[in-house]
Amino acid sequence: MVKKAKSFVPVVAVLNMKGGVGKTTICSNVSLSVFENKEVGTLLIDLDPQFNLTQGLLKRADYDKYKAASKTIFSAMEPRSEVGLFDVATSTQPPPKSEDLRHSFFYLTDMPSKEFDIIPGDFQLVKYSLMDDNAKLKGVKDRFLKFLRQCKSSYDTIFIDCNPSSSFLTLCALHAATHILVPVRPDRFSILGLEILSEFIDQLPTLSPKPQLLILLNGVSRGGRDAVAASVEAELRAHPRFGPRTLKALMPQSEAFRARTDYTGFAIDRKGRWQKQIGAELTAIANELAGKLGL
Template identity: 30%
Template sequence: MGATVVSLINMKGGVGKTTLAVGLAWELARSHKVLLVDVDPQFNATQWVVPAAEYLKWLKSKHTIFDVFQPPGGTSFSSGATAKTQAKQPTPRSTIISVKSGGLTLDIVPSSLELMKLDAAPRGTENRLRVFLKSVRDKYDHILIDCPPTTSLFSYSAFLASDAYLVPVKPDPLSVLGLPLLERAMEDYVERSGQQLPRLGLVFTQVRQTDAMKSTMKQVRESYPDDVFAEMIIQTTGVAEAVETNTPLQFYTKGGKFSDVRAALGGICVEYVARVEELL
């Protein structure tokens, strides 16, 4: 079977989804072969993991997730790709970037703003991600998909390609409103596809120890018993700087309570692996 494929998804934006996706991917990379797939048109995970100069160079002759969604023999490839690349279908070698940091290696399928062009793609496009990942599953232990905070072609494609999904939750009342929306979206996807997708769990993100957040976390734990991970990611300053320097949170040391974040990511990773093994 190869890698376990898990989508990180929440219908509410600004909940630390990419922070969790990138942090968990790097943490898993300590002892596993990991592929991170960015299907968010905002491509925040890509910007964090891949240095800008390398990304811009890649766009000139290689593929992104945009090309994975293109039909075989199609001509609507990345605008920056060369004619030689346009004539070819995306392959793992032309689509996956290997990035090294702190002695670790993380592979990523980069995203692109061009995904916006595919919002009204022809029928069948939603299966292309699943087909592509099937071709590389044997090379990895874990594949994480960073999804957009919307019900869209890209989220549905991730659903079809995944074995389970993981939900980052910012424990404030407005963000928690996204959970029922997510459940309805999942029900719709199940109805459309005829396949079930188990929920791996919920991870609290951007946590501040205020009375309001403590109360919200208590309510979520009561509403979703056994779903909430033990560790949580606290809100900390310096994440933007870590992104700008393409530094994993595990290795970022300037400002903020990053020792707490590193410990939390370690705990989340251990529980993640245990849940994957138990569920699948």
């Protein structure tokens, strides 16, 4: 039986033009909290060539199996072939379905069809930053968007982890997205990245309708803000455009979110005194975000 696409499936591109703002951490941990608290089928797509989202969640041996079987996001962009870095493979065949590529982490016991899955990333995506043939790249984008439309029949929401630049892959994510979740650290430079992203979206003529912008303050100290952090937060919340789009809930600064080479998985699963507090803070973010997404 062919699954029908749902009437509305929010697609959230997690993006900031500035790197180091915690987008991958937010993508993995907030999406999991949305899945658990709202009981909605959730798909993660790793569209960053650095594939840090995948590396943080999958063990190397597991990823190698997916890579060897061509079960990564790259297969959604173009079919398996022997073409080089400066060419694109084409095919009349449709892109694979999400179930052909996904790695499943969890499902709801009372609703097994509601799963929390990831389409693993792939360093091969870097080839698109080396190409300038717009006709060939259009075929890649169209195939990706077709793949994503198929995914909507199996999930209630989709999160895309994006690279921090105005690249071809960024355009793919923006054309797929209904919402953009922008992580902002409480410093001047993160807001600069937000302003550039907002301007980029506004001036992109091919992007219509525009995705809704949502902002999440990340890396906020629980022990009180320093003068700079407090000033940046006040400026952001008072901003005529960005203030109303900034979530009230905050992503805290915590060792639980720090990447470790000896750990793969989610922050909430790490053993430590912070577990209960982190869970409550992620739940607050997830509930507010879900309300904005209509979940």
